[in-house]
Amino acid sequence: MTQALLKPWFLVCTLAIGGGVLAGCQPKSDVQPEAAKQQSQNKENAISAIQAKVVPVKLSKPEACDAEGCIQYDIQTVNSNLKWIDDYFIARIKKADPIAFSTEPNQKINTSDGAAPNLSQSSTYVRFVSQYYDQATFAIQSYSYSAGAAHGMYHQEFVNFDLNTKKRLALEDILVKGAEQQVLDALYDANTMWLEQHNIERSQLKLSDNFYYGANGLVFVYPLYELASYAEGMTELNLPYAAMTQLIKAEYLPSLPHYPAP
Incomplete structure (x- = not known):
């Protein structure tokens, strides 16, 4: 009696297990669900913060010397989550200061009577400034002092990247084709008082390719002595975004509020 009851139960279990095994052996569909595809695509297109x-920066020669004296180097750069940006700045630095990375031994300094060995300085600092979705801005600050000079010279260069194309943006890349003269006129109009105080006529002003995205407008940066004295430092001229809505390509124009008409 017991055996008779067990046999049907055993058959049912065997069929159920067998069915499970057969179901598990069915080939998987090669077609991804639409949601998974979309998620994968979104991940590829996502812009990293x-x-x-x-x-x-580790230097071969923090101090490089020849017969006339030495140059002391201080170089710092960014270590970010985007390797291609880090590589860009290291390449720039090595090209600008190859001696600091040279493995050649230093020369002996001339210390004979009447010799006056020089000690000069060269500094380069790279830092992250800001990010506006797929556009990022960094700054290269440099300083150099040659022994005997009245003062050192400094410069700050802003480097803007398109994070989608992984390329540096020049001014011509963000402007509408043929808009340069309109931008120049608008820049002069927006800074007329300061420019006239420094006796700079409209025909003398040129667009600078050294620029960055400011809080209220595109900021054009000019080197020492170009528009003002050393004491006044590097000149920055601001051009409000509101004046550039038709002059900057849409993909490079920050999102602006809809201001009420005056």
Whole structure:
């Protein structure tokens, strides 16, 4: 009696297990669900939020010397979550200061009577400035002092990247084709008082390719002595975004509020 009751139960279990095995052996569909496809595409198109810190660069020659004296180097760059940006700045630095990375031994300094060995300085610092979705801005600050000079010389260059194309943006890349003269006129109009105080006529002003995205407008940066004295420092001229809505390509124009008409 017991055996008779067990046999049907055993058959049912065997069929159920067998059915499970057969079901598990069915070939999987090669077609991804639409949601998974969309998620994968979104991940590929996502723009990373930049995380960057300033770190010292290891130099072969922190102090490079020849017969006339030495140059002391202090170089710092960014270490970010985007390697191609880090590589860009290291390449720039090595090209600008190849001696600091040279493995050639230093020359002996001339210390004979009447000799006056020089001690000069060269500093380069790279830092992260800001990010506007797929556009990021960094700054290269440099300082050099040659022994015997009245003062050192400094410069700050802003480097703007398109994070989609992984390329540096020049001014011509963000402007509407043929808009340069209109931008120049608008820049002069927006800074007329300061420019006239420095005796700079409209025909003398040129567009600078050194620029960055400011809080209220595109900021054009000019080197020492170009528009003002050394004491006044590097000149920055601001051109409000509201004056550039038809002059900057849509993909490079920050999102602006709809201000009421005056």
